[in-house]
Amino acid sequence: MNFLHQEFEAGPDDTVEVVLDGQANVMLLDPANFENYRNGRSFRYHGGLARYSPTRLVPPHQGRWHLAVDLGGQGGSVRAGVRVLRGMTATG
Template sequence: MNHLNNEFDADAGDVAEVTLDRAANVLLMDSSNYDNYKQGRKYRYYGGYATKSPVRLAVPKHGHWHVVVDLGGGPGQVRASTRLLSGASV
């Protein structure tokens, strides 16, 4: 599956802020769910289809996280940047 991935360590209460150049799926997931995503298996995530930028996703608990951006199999390309905001609010 064609996608962008940005990974980071974060604490509960941190916010992943994603800036997009077009509408896309923006998914926040832990490492095991990211592995499932890459293998085409069922996975759980926070976020979804975003039509406005920036997108802010709250990190639910301390750990290693992935922000995935994809077009859901649709045509074209997407550019995205991600930054972690420590202790920010959504």
């Protein structure tokens, strides 16, 4: 499984901003769900198919988070930039 990955600490007062050069699945996962994702098991996440860039996600609670970006099994490649905007919740 090929995917891009970033790990960080964030909470509901923060916004995770992802800039993509094409469409991709953008998934915000807690550590347990990230481990399930990596091992091909059932998992839960926040996010989904990002058709537009930038994509912004707000973690539902404070903690350690993993952001995974993948093409959902499709061929090709994607580049992504990720930053956590501290104290800035997403609008719109």
